[in-house]
Amino acid sequence: MEKTQTNKENFSNFWKEEISDSFFFQIHRIKRAIFRRTNALMTDAGITLQLEQLPLLMILNQKSLSQRELSDKTMRDKSSILRSINALEKKNLVEVVKDKTDKRKNIVSLTNEGVNLAKSIRSLMKRAEEEVMSVFTPKERIEALNAVRFYADKLETL
Template identity: 80%
Template sequence: MEKLNQDQESALNFWKEEIADSFFFQIHRMKRAIFRKTNALMIESGITLQLEQLPLLMILRHKGLSQRELSDKTMRDKSSILRSISALEKKNLVAVVKDKIDKRKNIVSLTEEGFIMAKEIRSLMKRAEDEVMSVFSPKERIEALNVVKSYADKLETL
């Protein structure tokens, strides 16, 4: 019994010292809360996409891009991008065509259905963000956004 209590105390100390005070873990908790709300809203709306596919739809709302450009913008490897594009293409959300100038490149663009879904997802993401951030006062929300944006900007220069 005493050994069990020591093990539990050891695990609690590990939690306090190693995880709870970790910046990465706290960011992960925030991300998890946002994703949980976004997933719930997507399920409620009947949208059956994987979370890693969402950035592609959001990026492609503005213009078609090559697979390489999508890989660079999302900071994902080529094979991961290809899997997502293939899944989106099967759902008729994106179209892939050869670049007219450089035949080695494939250009990925939203279909009309993809564009409509991207708009709907953007609306759901905004709603999820508003619901998650509602625990903050308007001033805290602005401060939190500025701090997180500042951190992200600095970390991108590494």
């Protein structure tokens, strides 16, 4: 019994000293709260997509891109992008065609069904963000957004 208590105390101390003070961990907690609410809303709406497929739909909702450009924009490897594209293609959400000027490239575009789904997801994401951020006052929301934007902009220069 005493050993179990010591293990709990050691973990508690580790938590306090190491993990809870980690910037990465705190950012992860924020992301997890937003994703948890977004996933719940998507499930309620009957949307069955993998989380890694969402950015592709949102990016392609702006314009058609090559698989390589999608890989660059999402910072994911080509094989991962290809798996996501294949899954989205099977669901009739994207179509892939050869580039007219460079036959080595495949251009990925949203289908009409994909455009409609991207709009629905964007709406759900906004709703999830509103629900998650409702714990903050309007002033705290602005301060949080400005702080996160400042850090993101600074980190992108690395």
